[in-house]
Amino acid sequence: MNFGSDNWAGAAPEIIDAIVRANKGLAPAYGGDDLTARVEAQFSDLFETDCAVYFVATGGAANGLALSVMTPPYGMVLCHEQSHVQMDECAGPEFFTGGAKLLPIAGNAGKLTPQSVAKALASFPHRPPHGAPEHVLSLTQATECGTIYSANELKALCDFAHAAGLKVHMDGARFANAVAALDVSPAALSWRAGVDVLCFGGTKNGALAAEAVIFFDKTMAKDFEFRRKRAGHLWSKMRFVAAQFDAYIADDLWLRLARHANAMAEELSNGLAVTGGVEISYPTEINQVFACFPDGVADNLKDQGAIFFPWVTPGDPANGKMHRLVTSFNTTSQEVDAFLKAVADEMAA
Ligand SMILES: Cc1ncc(COP(=O)(O)O)c(C=O)c1O
Incomplete structure (x- = not known):
């Protein structure tokens, strides 16, 4: 009767088997191996678009590092008041972004709407150089309250955000659960709806430690590899993270x-x-x-x-x-x- 967290679960046997298979012989370090290159490329097939993919070990690092290339240190990230970035990352997003401000917004059952975001923006008017200029809307899919944004709800939010000059970040620690529940394509719940950067979780859903930061606009990934390295998230034995995603994606595991x-x-x-x-x-x-x-x-x-x-x-x-x-x-x-x-x-x- 253990309903503590999906983090309490071990790793799926298919994932462990893939790690064991990857544990043969030598391979170039720091993601220079063939398996990493192959699996990174598979994400473009999975999402039906050419994207840039970077593996990290934790969801917190994925969120913080993703946000760090989406806003300057003086910028602002709008997010739900119950979001993981606001409540549970020990100021990690603030740390990785060099101090960007998080603006928490209320919303029913963990969800934001264009109206609630508009209200928050209006209550924090742009007053250069005093009020932090807004740069990012951060959404969580599925939300911290276990609810889901439909593709249409996401599109409305992303359209609003882009029109207001915001980029859209998605914390997808449980993206798999949302895609499975809605039975739509991963593309429909991400870039087709307007998401710019997706943190695609694996760990909570059967991986051992595997998260992918996916940039649908590759130009936004420009500095990411340096930030990942500096944050200590460039695994030297990256093939073992790649092996997890290899098994994770294969046959829709x-x-x-x-x-x-x-x-x-x-x-x-x-x-x-x-x-x-x-x-x-x-x-x-x-x-x-x-x-x-x-x-x-x-x-x-x-x-x-x-x-x-x-x-x-x-x-x-x-x-x-x-x-x-x-x-x-x-x-x-x-x-x-x-x-x-x-x-x-x-x-x-
Ligand atoms: C919605 C959400 N985002 C991000 C994370 C962070 O993941 P990690 O614990 O791997 O840093 C969690 C973990 O609980 C989460 O629930």
């Missing part, structure tokens, strides 16, 4: 893993919803369920060995009650059923 994780969350959410007294806080659209339990129930479930954590949003009256339950590529129906039975027993007690 990434989508199969994400579909399974999403399906487990749907089972969990549906089961909780019919258990009187448990409130599902946000629509369950990917592999995350947000739920409010009656007083004491969450603690009792944890006493029985269930693992999940409170979800805290600054200023939210549900704080302390709302919990996040995350499924992964290797969550089983048995685990979900055992948890639902424990919840039902608790509610009946």
Whole structure:
């Protein structure tokens, strides 16, 4: 009954096998090997466009480094108030950008709209040289509340952003879950909608440590390799990151893993919803369920060995009650059923 995080899951066997296969003989270091070149090129096929791809080891590094080439140090990044870049990266984006300002924006269920972004821009008027000039709109797909932007919603946001002179960054730590849920092409949820730079996550969805920063406008990647090196994210044995993505992309493994994780969350959410007294806080659209339990129930479930954590949003009256339950590529129906039975027993007690 472990719903702590998709980060708690191990790596998919196909990924480990690929690492083992890559562990033969010698290969040029720092991404100069054939496998890295081949897998980087595969991203252009996957996204149906010529793109520049850089591998890093963590989602935080991907976001911070991507933003660092999208804004000058005196610029501003507009983002959701619950976004990972705002809440959970220990000022990493500020550090990597050399001090750019983050402007957090409120929005239902983790999502921004052109209207909410317009309102934020209007409330922070451009007053050179005083107010930081805006440079980037950062979106998370799927969002931190487990919700998804449709391709049309994304297009509306990107069109608005571009018209306002903003570039669009996407934190895609759970991009796979969004693509799997919407059953659209990765291109439709990225550059075709107007996303300029996508941080494409692998780690939460069965990779060991693999994130890709994808530039759909290659000119924006100009300085990226220097920044990645300087940040300590140019792996010397890059072939092992490439091997993970090789297996991840092959035969749509990434989508199969994400579909399974999403399906487990749907089972969990549906089961909780019919258990009187448990409130599902946000629509369950990917592999995350947000739920409010009656007083004491969450603690009792944890006493029985269930693992999940409170979800805290600054200023939210549900704080302390709302919990996040995350499924992964290797969550089983048995685990979900055992948890639902424990919840039902608790509610009946
Ligand atoms: C939405 C989102 N973005 C980025 C990250 C950062 O990933 P990492 O922990 O690999 O730095 C996370 C991790 O929890 C996340 O949930």
